Amino acid sequence: MLGLIVNEKIICEKALADKYIEGKPMKIIRLIIKKYLNEKLTKEQVFEKVDNFMKEIYKDKYNKSYWKKVISDSINTVSKYNNYNLINIEKIDIYKEELDIIESLNDIRLEKLAFVLLIYAKINKIINPTSDGRININLAYIFKESKLVSDKKLLHKLVDIQYILTSKICDSTTMKINYINEEGEVRLTVFNLNDLNPITYYLEYKLNETYNNCEICASRFKQKSKKPRKYCNKCAKEIDKEKAKERMKNIRNFQ
Known part of the structure; x- marks a missing residue:
């Protein structure tokens, strides 16, 4: 994230x-x-x-x-922290009630945004157990993680329906997520918390899209063909470059 x-x-x-x-x-x-x-x-x-x-x-x-x-x-x-244990968060559980609230928005852009905000809030809750659902994250990061073009109107809508609270109307990086639960029936688990990966779990759940993990960088990428791919586009290009270099090297050795 x-x-x-x-x-x-x-x-x-x-x-x-x-x-x-x-x-x-x-x-x-x-x-x-x-x-x-x-x-x-x-x-x-x-x-x-x-x-x-x-x-x-x-x-x-x-x-x-x-x-x-x-x-x-x-x-x-x-030295003022409550404890000094280094955090290693492997997964985030999303509860049925939380997903129901997100899906009730009935707008995929709002849903994506609400899902990412919830992930941030849950991570912060693990890092700081006394957290009341507040997060302090750059808005640009939030929209990028949601795979959305930055649009504060979307945040305004979540504020209007009291999904989130902000100290300033959507101009603040500090906001409180009101739909985070302490417990419930686990409906969805997000395992890969690297940058831009968590939203893919919601898209997979909501839109029945299929995602694979790249065998090199572990990032999640959308599976668009019936033949399974092992690598994301970026890593696949690097592999192709290395193969091309190896072919040119072999050609030169035979000349």
């Missing part, structure tokens, strides 16, 4: 093993701090480990005074 890390343990361990951070480092730094605090290290020991990690990444570009403050502030923030 865009804007969230649902497999904190895997991401953290990979960053430490590869000595590499993709994109902005703050989320990874906080995960590493959680890991070491969970291992009962003191704040001073955590600082030393994170400091050394960042030095390995930035090498001669490492700004000691800047990162000292950033790391120290992050440690103080994370």
